[in-house]
Amino acid sequence: MSEAAIAKKAEIVKQTxxxxxxxxxxxxxDYRGLTVAEVTDLRKQLRDADVSMKVIKNKILERAVEGTDYEDLKSVFVGPTAVAFSNEDPIAPAKILKKFADEHDQLSIKGGFIEKSVKTLDEINEFATMPSREELLATLVSCLQDPVRKVARAVKAVADKGDDAAA
Incomplete structure (x- = not known):
């Protein structure tokens, strides 16, 4: 192999x-068995959530994780491999891929990491079923508003009762 080819591959490993x-x-x-239309649909769903998906050669992935916290992932780099990356929402790739895998038997999640920590398949599936940040915030706001509403109703009831007694 020429030095130029080796340098190019080393650059790809560095980028990965x-x-x-x-x-x-x-x-x-593992996306084996998905039709072009299904892969296009999956990529659109991921892109809408600011998640990128790339098909990367296993050897490149193996070399890219060497000496990193993600070395435990080497065992999943077998067969056709695509990787969904998210720099923003750490749960988005897991949620979208789990939902898509539930609807399409051909797609299977092999492994990955969330919040810089390698997770098991069970942990990834658990993260995928968690409510989103927005859903959790909405629930929190609702929980915080409920006692305030009750106090407001009680104050209004006392005020109405006071108006009835004065009349």
Whole structure:
């Protein structure tokens, strides 16, 4: 192999390592058996959530994780491999891929990391079923508003009763 080809491959490994290190989460999937239309639909769903998905050679991935916190992922780099990266929402790739995998048997989640920590398949599935940040905030706001509403109703009831007694 020529020195130029080796340098080019080394650059690709470096870029992949940088992408992995910059990502909040990365989920590795086997997409074998999906039609072009299904892959296009999946990529659109991921893109809408600011998640990128790339098909990367296993050897490149193996070299990219060497010496990083993600070395435990080497065992999942077998067969056709695509990686969904998210730099923003660490749960988004897991949620979208889990939902898509439930609807399409051909897609299978092989492993990955969330919030810079390698997770088991069970942990990834658990994260995927968690409510989103927005849903949790809405629930919190609702919980905080409920006691205030009750106090407001009680004050209004006392005020109405006072108006009735004065009349």
């Amino acid at each position: 390592t940088d992408e992995l290190n910059a990502a909040e989460s990365a989920i590795v999937v």
